[in-house]
Amino acid sequence: MDKRQLFSKLPSVDEILGNSKIVNIISEYPRDLVIEGIREAIDINRKSIVNLKENINAFDVSIDNIVNDVINRVRIKYELSLKKVINATGVVIHTNLGRSLLSQSIKNEVLNTAFRYSNLEYDIDKGKRGSRYSHLTETIKRITNAEDVLVVNNNAAAVLLVLSTLAKDKEAIVSRGELVEVGGSFRIPSIMELSGAKLVEVGATNKTHLNDYEEAINEETAILMKVHTSNYKILGFTESVEIKELKKLGEKYNLPVIEDLGSGTFIDLSKYGLSYEPTVLDSLKNGADIVTFSGDKMLGGPQAGIIVGKKEYIDKMKKNQLTRALRVDKLTICALEATFRMYLDEEKAINEIPTLKMLTYKISELDQKAKSLYDKIIDKNIDANVFIEDGLSQVGGGSMPLETIQTKVIAIAPKNMSVSSLEEKLRLSDSHIIARIYDNKYILDVRTIFEEEFEIIANELKKALN
Numbered sequence: 149m150d151k152r153q154l155f156s157k158l159p160s161v162d163e164i165l166g167n168s169k170i171v172n173i174i175s176e177y178p179r180d181l182v183i184e185g186i187r188e189a190i191d192i193n194r195k196s197i198v199n200l201k202e203n204i205n206a207f208d209v210s211i212d213n214i215v216n217d218v219i220n221r222v223r224i225k226y227e228l229s230l231k232k233v234i235n236a237t238g239v240v241i242h243t244n245l246g247r248s249l250l251s252q253s254i255k256n257e258v259l260n261t262a263f264r265y266s267n268l269e270y271d272i273d274k275g276k277r278g279s280r281y282s283h284l285t286e287t288i289k290r291i292t293n294a295e296d297v298l299v300v301n302n303n304a305a306a307v308l309l310v311l312s313t314l315a316k317d318k319e320a321i322v323s324r325g326e327l328v329e330v331g332g333s334f335r336i337p338s339i340m341e342l343s344g345a346k347l348v349e350v351g352a353t354n355k356t357h358l359n360d361y362e363e364a365i366n367e368e369t370a371i372l373m374k375v376h377t378s379n380y381k382i383l384g385f386t387e388s389v390e391i392k393e394l395k396k397l398g399e400k401y402n403l404p405v406i407e408d409l410g411s412g413t414f415i416d417l418s419k420y421g422l423s424y425e426p427t428v429l430d431s432l433k434n435g436a437d438i439v440t441f442s443g444d445k446m447l448g449g450p451q452a453g454i455i456v457g458k459k460e461y462i463d464k465m466k467k468n469q470l471t472r473a474l475r476v477d478k479l480t481i482c483a484l485e486a487t488f489r490m491y492l493d494e495e496k497a498i499n500e501i502p503t504l505k506m507l508t509y510k511i512s513e514l515d516q517k518a519k520s521l522y523d524k525i526i527d528k529n530i531d532a533n534v535f536i537e538d539g540l541s542q543v544g545g546g547s548m549p550l551e552t553i554q555t556k557v558i559a560i561a562p563k564n565m566s567v568s569s570l571e572e573k574l575r576l577s578d579s580h581i582i583a584r585i586y587d588n589k590y591i592l593d594v595r596t597i598f599e600e601e602f603e604i605i606a607n608e609l610k611k612a613l614n
């Protein structure tokens with residue numbers, strides 16, 4: 149057989165369309181996608197024939213072969229781009245993998261809001277139009293003891309709204325040591341500029357004193373701002389001004405004190421062996437007039453930016469036209485209210501909010517998880533050496549940058565494959581396992597892996613290695 153004969157044996161688009169398996173998938177998937185898949189499959193075969201050097205007789209141009217290829221292509225084309233992955237990195241608030249996960253215990257509330265009508269902007273008692281923000285006010289006020297609350301799309305938006313409302317065309321004083329960049333796209337100086345506020349930097353990178361702020365105050369000053377340096381720490385010869393002191397200065401000159409906490413915790417996690425982080429309650433208690441923080445970092449809720457503090461300032465923000473542009477969706481409102489409600493009982497919050505649960509595992513629990521995953525992997529008799537080892541997890545999400553938490557990992561050393569190709573195979577597998585390589589071993593940190601994912605991981609390992 150020569151190449152010309154092979155080309156003539158290739159089935160046509162119409163022939164493939166007539167195949168019973170293809171007829172079946174056309175009832176399930178859009179016809180245009182199927183036709184696109186057929187064209188691609190034929191094209192690939194044509195190119196392969198052109199490039200054939202030997203074994204021409206062995207080349208398979210059977211319709212079955214092409215049909216299976218088409219079905220595969222159509223399935224992949226129709227898959228959502230945003231898909232489930234398995235986070236085996238041990239980074240709990242993983243910025244690239246969806247940050248915080250919602251608690252399973254609020255599933256019904258979220259589904260109801262998504263699939264049924266709700267009183268989103270309706271006051272049931274009065275039978276009149278209501279406000280979408282009212283749903284969050286009571287619960288968040290109860291938990292934070294703040295005078296008022298406003299929630300927007302994310303914390304970057306919260307900071308933008310605060311600055312635009314309170315410091316537009318005026319000056320905002322910030323310490324040089326706190327001009328942070330978070331995640332590449334959020335920079336305090338850029339947000340300032342966008343809001344129309346003029347940034348006045350005071351102090352030096354490592355040290356800022358109260359009188360640095362005081363000397364910068366003039367009739368143009370609108371706010372004193374403190375920013376939590378979420379993702380870095382300055383060590384050594386350092387000094388910064390606490391909210392308590394800024395508050396005194398604010399009172400003396402009648403200026404609001406703003407704190408951007410970034411992560412925003414409600415539970416002092418030092419009780420659970422992590423280092424102390426200022427909580428939202430501490431910040432308010434120490435005198436911040438306005439505090440901003442994210443919904444999907446340490447709080448463990450949906451993406452949102454939460455603004456709490458003095459009613460007089462939040463009232464002004466509610467009237468700012470930007471609020472409409474930054475407003476939150478009903479699914480966010482629902483998930484956020486339900487997440488906050490869990491904080492009424494600290495133990496419930498710790499046990500049922502995934503971010504908190506994962507951060508506060510006892511080493512004995514991690515050991516248990518590691519043994520269970522290890523057994524499932526060993527059962528598959530895979531072509532690799534498998535160990536349970538000690539490791540270090542991270543908080544992530546620009547929170548507690550220096551914190552490393554003792555963990556247990558499964559370390560895998562493949563026998564007949566490089567570690568990097570194992571990593572690639574598992575990442576590209578249907579289960580999309582995302583893990584680290586360390587010391588030439590494939591590392592699965594059990595902290596961020598769900599138990600129902602253990603069997604899936606064992607099966608994928610078997611598939612990849614054998």
Ligand SMILES: *Cc1c(COP(=O)(O)O)cnc(C)c1O
Pocket residue numbers: 302303304305307328330334375376377378379408409410411441442443452453545546
């Ligand atoms: C993370 C962070 C932000 C941005 O919050 P998003 O919710 O990602 O918009 C702002 N400020 C600080 C200090 C942060 O840590």
